[in-house]
Amino acid sequence: MIMDKIIMKEMSFYGYHGVLQQERDLGQTFVVDVELGLDLRVxxxxxxxxMTVSYADVYEVVRRVVTGRPCNLIEAVAERIADRLLDGFLLREVLVRVKKPGAPVPGHFGYMGVEIKRSRETMEEN
Incomplete structure (x- = not known):
């Protein structure tokens, strides 16, 4: 089975996700990558x-999730993005990476984040 990808990296948005009240009040930048698995031959x-997926439409879905209703966990942000992309587009699978460059953790780091991979089959099982 052919699995081509559309890759969109480093989409940056300001949101209010986090466990700490400070994160909810002040907000921070979140950086999102998505890989959309589908057959691009046609x-x-x-x-x-x-015959393909509109990059602008995908960007808008991601933007709405990240700038929308706050979540405690970036795991939940990633799940929302994956669910909406699989619901809204003819994709076989999606990989979503949500990065939090300003995570409130002491020390020096580039970012902390999560990566999830979901498929249409796993979505239909739930």
Whole structure:
């Protein structure tokens, strides 16, 4: 089975997710990567934009989740993104990475984050 990907990296949004009240009050930047698994052969052969997924539409879904209703955990943010992408587009699977560069943890680091991979099959099982 062919599994092509559309990859969108380093989408940056300001949101109010976190366990700490300070995170909920002040907010912070979240950086999201998505990999959309689907067959791109028809789109590639036909050069028809209708045969693929609109990057702008995917970006808007991610933006709405990250800037929308706060979650305690970035795990929940990632699940919301994955659910909405699988619901809204003809994808076989999606990989979502949510990064928190300003996580309130002492020490020096690039970011802390989560990565989940969900498929249409796992979505239908739940």
């Amino acid at each position: 789109a590639g052969e036909s050069d028809d934009p209708e």
